[in-house]
Amino acid sequence: MTEFAQDTVKPNADNPSAPAVLHWLPAAFLLGVVAVGAVLTVLTPTVRQWPQGKDVVTGEAMLTYEKENLDARVPWRDASVNLWGGLNARLFGEARDGALIGKEGWLFTSEEYQTSADDAAEIQAKLAYIGQVRDELKKDGAQLVVALIPSKARVYADQTNAKVPAQTEGLYQSFRADLQKAGIPAPDLLTAFEDARSKDDQFKDLFFRTDTHWTPTGAQVAAQAIAPVVAELGLDLPGAEYAAQTQMEVSRAGDLTRYVPGDDRTDQVSPVTYERTDEGGGGLFGDEGIAVTLVGTSYSAETKDNVWHFDGALATALGTEVLNMAREGKGPIVPMRDYLTSEERKDNPAQVVVWEIPERFLSIHYR
Structure with missing residues (x-):
């Protein structure tokens, strides 16, 4: 399997030279999203609807629920993903797996740094x-x-x-x-x-x-x-x-x-x-x-x-x-x-x- 090159370094919260706030902010953000998400999930009627006619034992009902209710109907899902993506890029200089953030707005594909x-x-x-x-x-x-x-x-x-x-x-x-x-x-x-x-x-x-x-x-x-x-x-x-x-x-x-x-x-x-x-x-x-x-x-x-x-x-x-x-x-x-x-x-x-x-x-x- 192709792996990320070991001599490639990205600035992130694990960098000792990073400000102290970057070490605890990700956890605080995620806890906040989970808390808000739990409340909104309870208050969203469509999320509380369990799929009818699906087999619970085989897991068909759960898969349908995740796809049709959680993924498609939770109103704050995309907003939270975009919010975290923007913060991650601006504060930590990190993109999702597949890209690297460079200087002055430059983005690079991680394929160019992978070796095996x-x-x-x-x-x-x-x-x-x-x-x-x-x-x-x-x-x-x-x-x-x-x-x-x-x-x-x-x-x-x-x-x-x-x-x-x-x-x-x-x-x-x-x-x-x-x-x-x-x-x-x-x-x-x-x-x-x-x-x-x-x-x-x-x-x-x-x-x-x-x-x-x-x-x-x-x-x-x-x-x-x-x-x-x-x-x-x-x-x-x-x-x-x-x-x-x-x-x-x-x-x-x-x-x-x-x-x-x-x-x-x-x-x-x-x-x-x-x-x-x-x-x-x-x-x-x-x-x-x-x-x-x-x-x-x-x-x-x-x-x-x-x-x-x-x-x-x-x-x-x-x-x-x-x-x-x-x-x-x-x-x-x-x-x-x-x-x-x-x-x-x-x-x-x-x-x-x-x-x-x-x-x-x-x-x-x-x-």
Whole structure:
């Protein structure tokens, strides 16, 4: 089982340097909630209704009561959860299991700090599978380029209250080096991100503060780092021209905010959309075809919450159309397995397949 890294430290009430009030406040809060909850439970008519026609012996009646009465009808349940979540975040600097609270409103997924004894074997298995994919794509004459996305905690280590575990400290560059030794092109996105951050304040937010994903700027930086690596392959890709349109700024609550209930932090972002401006555009049904296919995770997939549009940024940087075969919520392995057996691959064989793989998924096993 994956465990939280031992060299990761979060400020909390067990920290001797914390104010004395933080040592007894959690217990006082919980006792107060229990006391108030007991009174409100007695006074709430719906909570006192016992389900009819349910078997008490098998526990069916109790399960129904908890689900339909306590969970759904207790009016103060969500308020108390949100209140405690907000206090826990502000006073102790802690989120629910699954996230870490950093500095200046930054949130990080705990996946980027987790390690286990099986990590080395799993990482080697990933490397071997990538090699198998490279060989399979060669059957179509396609070349593989791996876009290895560095972890947010690595790029923004200065905004965390924790250290990247020693076990994974050199993981990004070592895995990328292994890919290159295997003859698989892999642009150095970590250096590209670090260089971008150091150049201009425009690039200060390459990842969202409240989300696991990159911003439109981060997607653009990655695409521009991938483009010369693809160009070095010396392929004759069909040309395409795109115009980027920056949309009105909106407020966006990231996927990590669910680990901090009652907290109203958001990101301000100006989404970027891409539109093809030349007369081409063969698509899947045209004579021109699409020479580049993008496979990957939610960093690439087109979803309702996607404001970074990495496929558009990549098409613009490459100067050619991109077929997007990325999928949300499946990690990097499953979308590639699906693509290899897909009708899209059969009907539109690619010259280049860009496989987007986040570093934080390297040690996670996929069946």
